[in-house]
Amino acid sequence: MGRFFERASLRLLLRPWSAPLRAGSGGPTWPRERTLVAVKPDGVQRRLVGDVIQRFERRGFRLVGMKMLQVPESVLAEHYQDLQGKPFYPALIRYMSSGPVVAMVWEGHNVVRTSRAMIGDTDSSEAAPGTIRGDFSTHVSRNVVHASDSVEGAQREIQLWFQSSELLSWADVDHHSAAPV
Numbered sequence: 001m002g003r004f005f006e007r008a009s010l011r012l013l014l015r016p017w018s019a020p021l022r023a024g025s026g027g028p029t030w031p032r033e034r035t036l037v038a039v040k041p042d043g044v045q046r047r048l049v050g051d052v053i054q055r056f057e058r059r060g061f062r063l064v065g066m067k068m069l070q071v072p073e074s075v076l077a078e079h080y081q082d083l084q085g086k087p088f089y090p091a092l093i094r095y096m097s098s099g100p101v102v103a104m105v106w107e108g109h110n111v112v113r114t115s116r117a118m119i120g121d122t123d124s125s126e127a128a129p130g131t132i133r134g135d136f137s138t139h140v141s142r143n144v145v146h147a148s149d150s151v152e153g154a155q156r157e158i159q160l161w162f163q164s165s166e167l168l169s170w171a172d173v174d175h176h177s178a179a180p181v
């Protein structure tokens with residue numbers, strides 16, 4: 001029993017970020033806000049996938065789904081349906097079809113808002129240094145990464161890009177300790 005509490009409190013100390021804990025479930029639980037992040041074809045070609053993943057991991061978010069895919073045009077048409085009337089729409093679809101994309105679902109407290117701050121302004125020339133677009137891109141038409149812009153949009157996009165069986169809920173296990181589990 002004492003050992004259990006020791007291990008539980010050690011786990012609390014090692015939590016990578018300070019999310020509020022919800023009482024009553026017998027232990028800490030993670031908030032379920034999720035967002036879709038995708039490394040676009042230019043990001044994959046330029047070997048930036050690892051850097052993007054590292055930023056989200058270091059921030060403390062939890063990866064719950066990931067795949068590399070050539071995105072079907074039908075998915076892109078639905079994903080960018082609000083932009084269909086824009087003059088750059090055909091070029092946007094060509095860009096997003098030009099090679100594989102790495103799509104991810106990240107989970108955590110305020111992940112939608114925080115990931116938008118992490119990727120930076122849509123127009124890379126306006127994106128602040130330190131953001132993904134601000135560090136790796138100079139032009140809006142090759143801006144490396146996508147992240148959903150609202151909680152509702154994220155839910156719609158995750159359903160569009162992922163089957164529910166491709167998303168995993170996983171619990172923290174203390175792999176920092178050498179003690180046998």
Ligand code: IDP
Pocket residue numbers: 083088092121122140141142143145146147149
């Ligand atoms: P977001 O990706 O920051 O959410 P949106 O306005 O949703 O920005 O636009 C979707 C994508 O369309 C952008 O990430 C970018 O790839 C492309 N895009 C937006 N505006 C322009 C433009 O003026 N010229 C070329 N491409 C654009």
Ligand code: MG
Pocket residue numbers: 149
């Ligand atoms: Mg958008």
